[in-house]
Amino acid sequence: MATPGKSGPSKVFFLWFFELALLVGCVRLSGSVRFMHDPAGYLEFSNGLPWRAALFALVLCVSMTAFGLHHVYLRKNRFGFILRELYAFLFGGVALLVIYYLFPDAYIGRGVLIASLLLGFIGVLTLRMVWSTVYASPTLKHRVLVLGAGETASFLERRMRRANDRRNFRVIGYVPIADEEIKIDSSLLVRGEGGVDQVASLLDADEILVALEDAHHGIHMESLLAAIERGVRVCDLPTFVEREAGMITLSRLDPSWLVFSHGFDHSLPRRLNKRAFDVIFASLMLVLAMPLMLLTALAIRLESKGPILYQQMRVGFHGANFSVIKFRSMRVDAEKDGVAQWAKRDDDRVTRVGRFIRKTRLDELPQLVNVLRGEMSLVGPRPERPQFVDSLNEQVRYYSMRHSVLPGLTGWAQLRYPYGASVRDAEEKLRFDLFYVKNHTFFSDLSILVQTVEVVLMGKGAR
Known part of the structure; x- marks a missing residue:
């Protein structure tokens, strides 16, 4: 995400470039070893090799980004990094198999693929160890x-x-x-x-x-x-x-800093590219997720009587209310007294199916309809209920500023902070929401959307 004068993203750019080159080299090295005693086979293999090796490297780099390995502000230990890298290579390997099935000309061969994945895993791990040691130097x-x-x-x-x-x-x-x-x-x-x-x-x-x-x-x-x-x-x-x-930072923030600092791009080109981004990706995601949505609906209906979907009032763009659509994950009488409640850990109102779809974020998929309606964006601050917003506007300084953009299906705060279920949590998340509001771009939206894959697959922040 672009902010003025920072050195972190430039390091990530160079790291991306080095890893891309390293993975291309892994394909070439694997091919050379595989066809060491078969010159004719290597000649056939090398036909179109540059773009096929580049595709292999690009898919794995995107997968590593999706699992947060190119995250500028990510806190991670060595074990956490190895686990993320393993998930990224497994996910990238599956993605490559799908691509090879759809586009057979891109295939590099089973032996070369396996060897390239193993070499790439070891090579990236080694590169990161050297990289972190070098940049850790005072x-x-x-x-x-x-x-x-x-x-x-x-x-x-x-x-x-x-x-x-x-x-x-x-x-x-x-x-x-x-x-x-x-x-x-x-x-x-x-x-x-x-x-x-x-x-x-x-x-x-x-x-x-x-x-x-x-x-x-x-x-x-x-x-x-x-x-x-x-x-x-x-x-x-x-x-x-x-x-x-x-x-x-909210506690030491003067309003003049927000007024005179750069950012807050609400220009027509930005609004148009954000809307195009939302419509294209939301439509694609809705088509791909339809089988999962049908299975989720069936599971909800089999477990308990009541509606499969439910609508709940949320606060959106410029403070306007709208109905968010979700799969029902709680008992029908979860709020029979009509009083809004913060979600809590091990909430006894959540059904068994509801606990699973919350963990996997399947309950959020119907909100793609909200995105297509223009009530939400794919990326932005998560919308809250009017009762909570009224209270938070009084207790948390600058809270209303998060409504200067469309609320999102996912957001920067969801990547940086666990599930919020109190006024203090809302204030902490606001630090990241305001960062997004001030600095959002097309590429930051794409980056957040890709990194959300990790949040979903690892079940982070769900309650």
């Missing part, structure tokens, strides 16, 4: 000097303290200012003669992160201008968190 991270050591600066230590949160940068110190209550450990403080520009020069900082209360901003402006003249980048806390963490 010398390749940009050096950040924080101006401020009070409550605002402490946000960095509270919310971005993990190594995965700091994969692109290294904090080299906090510069305290006068009349500020220190909230940072003394071992992290740095002091020096002159302004922050001189401290930055002394410590060879690449960037100064301004983490001050609004009242102190003007006092240090001359020093910050001097730092810019020396080639040191200057960034405020909301922009920095947006760039490095893929979310909007």
